[in-house]
Amino acid sequence: MIKNNMTSLQRVLTTLGHNEPDRVPFFLLFTMHGAKELGLSIKEYFAKGENVAEGQLRLRAKYRHDSIYNFFYAPIEIEAFGGEVIYNDEGPANSGIPIIKTFDDIKNLEVPDVKSTHCLAKVFKSSQIVKEKIGDEVPIIGVVMSPFSLPVMQMGFDKYLDLMYERPDLFNHLMKINEEFCVNWANAQLEAGTTAICYFDPFSSTTVTTKEMYLKTGFEIAKRTIAKIKGPTATHMASGRCLSIIEDIADTGTAIVGVSVNENIQELKNSCKNKITVMGNLNGIEMRRWTPNEAEENVKRVISQAGAGGGFILSDNHGEIPFQVPDEVLMAISEAVHKWGNYPLVC
Amino acid sequence: MENNISNFMEALLSINRIAARQILESSTSIDRISFIENVVIPALERIGKGWQDGVFALSQVYMAGRICEELIDEILPPGDPDRKDQPKMAICVLSDRHKLGKTIVYSLLRSSGFDLLDYGTMEVEELVERIKNDKIEIILVSVLMLHSALKVKHLKEKLDALNLDVKIVVGGAPFRFDKQLWQEVGADAMCSTASEAVLVIKNVMDGSL
The missing domain is CATH 1.10.1240.10 (Methionine synthase domain)
Structure with missing residues (x-):
C-alpha cells in the first residue's frame, strides 16, 4: 500500500492493525452541525435520511476528516420503542416521559421490528445514500446504544440503578429484550451500507458502575451482543472513565474504545497492549471556546501522547461535538491534524 | 469517630x-x-x-x-425543628431531562439536615416565577447538556432584572469538563460533587459567599 495516497478507510484499517498509516486518522463526530450546513433547524434536519446524508457529505468535504457519522440522535431508539423525542434548537434531542414507568412495565415490553419502524428507516436511507456516493473510500459509522446503557433513557437513571440493585430478575429480562433489539438494529444498519457500529456504553464506564458490577453485567452483555453484530464495533464510553477495565473492554471483541479526557490517553494506550485502538480525547465542552491556537496545541499534544505506532484515532471525548463549537475551531483541528499528524510523527 | x-x-x-x-x-x-x-x-x-x-x-x-x-x-423527619436554620432553597434540572444529578444532591442535602424544595425540570421563565413566589435565596441548578448549562446565563439576567437576591449554585457534567463555564454564565458557585453543595450552602450561611 502506498502510504501517502491512502483513502480514509485504508488509513483507519491500518491504524486498527496497530501500524502507522500516512497520517493520524481523525473522526469529527458531528451530529447536529449538518443542520447548519443545510440551513435547517435540528428537527427539520433529522426528519429525513436524505438531509443527514447530504449534511455528512458536506461536512466531510469541508473538514477532510476520515469518517461519515450516521448518528441521528440518541433517543431514536426510544422512539422505536414507542417513546417520545423532545427536540431542541440548540442541542441534542432528549427522550421524553420514560417508556418504563414501573418495574412491571418491563414484563410487557416488546422488541420493535427494526425494519418496519419509520424513525429507523431514516437512518438506513442515509447510510444507503452515502454508501452509493462514496463507496469504500471512507468508513460509515452507525450507532447503537448498548443494551446495558439504553435503560437510562427507557426508565431514567435513578430508577434503572434501583432496578439493578433491587430487581435482578427484571433487569435480566430487560437486558434480553434490549440485546435482541441492539443486535437487529446494528445488523440492519450494516446491511444498509454502514461499515462499522459504534456501541455506546457509558453505563459500563467506571464513572457510573463499579468494576465489580461491570464484570457481572455490562461486560457479559457486551460480549454476547458484540459477538452477534456482523461487522466491526467501536465501544464508546461517552466521556466516562475506563482505564481500570480497558483490557476487559478489549476482551468483549470490540476494535476501538472511545475514551475520556479525564484519563491520560498515553496511559490508556499503553494499557491496551496493542489489543484495541484508542479513540479520543479532545475536550468537546472546552472546544466551544478554544482559539485556533489552542485547538492546534490540543491536537498536537494528544497526537504526541498517543499517535506513535498506530492504534489511535483522534476525536472528541464524548462521541458528539456540541452544536456550539464554531467552524473556525473545527477547521483549526483539521488543519492541525494535517500539519502534525503525518507519520513518522515529528511532535 | x-x-x-x-x-x-x-x-x-x-x-x-x-x-x-x-x-x-x-x-x-x-x-x-x-x-x-x-x-x-x-x-x-x-x-x-x-x-x-x-x-x-x-x-x-x-x-x-x-x-x-x-x-x-x-x-430527623421533614420539618423537624432540629433541621438546620437555613436559607430558603430549591433545586431543579434546567431544561433537560437528566434527573440523576439533582436526585443525588437533593438526597445528600436532606441527609445533611437541610430542607429544600424540589422543582423537578424547569425552563428559565417558570423557574424565575417559582423563585420569586417562593422567596428562594439559593437555587441549585443541575444540568447534563451544554446548551442547558448556557441557559443559566439567561436565568441570571432575568433574576437580576427583577432585583432578586438569589445565589445560583450550578453543577453537572458541562461545568466539570469546562472549569470556566460557571463563571461565564454568571453562577455564584459550582459544585464538582454533590457533597460540595453542603460546603457552598454553609458559605452562604456564614456570609462568605
Whole structure:
C-alpha cells in the first residue's frame, strides 16, 4: 500500500492493525452541525435520511476528516420503542416521559421490528445514500446504544440503578429484550451500507458502575451482543472513565474504545497492549471556546501522547461535538491534524 | 469517630442498609445532629471526592445518598425543628431531562439536615416565577447538556432584572469538563460533587459567599 495516497478507510484499517498509516486518522463526530450546513433547524434536519446524508457529505468535504457519522440522535431508539423525542434548537434531542414507568412495565415490553419502524428507516436511507456516493473510500459509522446503557433513557437513571440493585430478575429480562433489539438494529444498519457500529456504553464506564458490577453485567452483555453484530464495533464510553477495565473492554471483541479526557490517553494506550485502538480525547465542552491556537496545541499534544505506532484515532471525548463549537475551531483541528499528524510523527 | 466514619462509609459503598442502620443505632454516645455532622456528612464527602477522583462509581454515590436519606428521614423527619436554620432553597434540572444529578444532591442535602424544595425540570421563565413566589435565596441548578448549562446565563439576567437576591449554585457534567463555564454564565458557585453543595450552602450561611 502506498502510504501517502491512502483513502480514509485504508488509513483507519491500518491504524486498527496497530501500524502507522500516512497520517493520524481523525473522526469529527458531528451530529447536529449538518443542520447548519443545510440551513435547517435540528428537527427539520433529522426528519429525513436524505438531509443527514447530504449534511455528512458536506461536512466531510469541508473538514477532510476520515469518517461519515450516521448518528441521528440518541433517543431514536426510544422512539422505536414507542417513546417520545423532545427536540431542541440548540442541542441534542432528549427522550421524553420514560417508556418504563414501573418495574412491571418491563414484563410487557416488546422488541420493535427494526425494519418496519419509520424513525429507523431514516437512518438506513442515509447510510444507503452515502454508501452509493462514496463507496469504500471512507468508513460509515452507525450507532447503537448498548443494551446495558439504553435503560437510562427507557426508565431514567435513578430508577434503572434501583432496578439493578433491587430487581435482578427484571433487569435480566430487560437486558434480553434490549440485546435482541441492539443486535437487529446494528445488523440492519450494516446491511444498509454502514461499515462499522459504534456501541455506546457509558453505563459500563467506571464513572457510573463499579468494576465489580461491570464484570457481572455490562461486560457479559457486551460480549454476547458484540459477538452477534456482523461487522466491526467501536465501544464508546461517552466521556466516562475506563482505564481500570480497558483490557476487559478489549476482551468483549470490540476494535476501538472511545475514551475520556479525564484519563491520560498515553496511559490508556499503553494499557491496551496493542489489543484495541484508542479513540479520543479532545475536550468537546472546552472546544466551544478554544482559539485556533489552542485547538492546534490540543491536537498536537494528544497526537504526541498517543499517535506513535498506530492504534489511535483522534476525536472528541464524548462521541458528539456540541452544536456550539464554531467552524473556525473545527477547521483549526483539521488543519492541525494535517500539519502534525503525518507519520513518522515529528511532535 | 474516625472508626465510625470508615465503617459507615463501607456500609454505604457496599449498599448495606442494615449495617448502616446498626452503626447509627449503636452510636448512642452522640446525639442525632452530631451523628449527621460528624459521621454522615464526612462519609458522603469522602464518597463524593472518591467519585471525582475516579475511585468510586456514580452508582455508589447515588445509593449512598438514598440510604442516608432514608435513615435521616427517620431520625430527623421533614420539618423537624432540629433541621438546620437555613436559607430558603430549591433545586431543579434546567431544561433537560437528566434527573440523576439533582436526585443525588437533593438526597445528600436532606441527609445533611437541610430542607429544600424540589422543582423537578424547569425552563428559565417558570423557574424565575417559582423563585420569586417562593422567596428562594439559593437555587441549585443541575444540568447534563451544554446548551442547558448556557441557559443559566439567561436565568441570571432575568433574576437580576427583577432585583432578586438569589445565589445560583450550578453543577453537572458541562461545568466539570469546562472549569470556566460557571463563571461565564454568571453562577455564584459550582459544585464538582454533590457533597460540595453542603460546603457552598454553609458559605452562604456564614456570609462568605
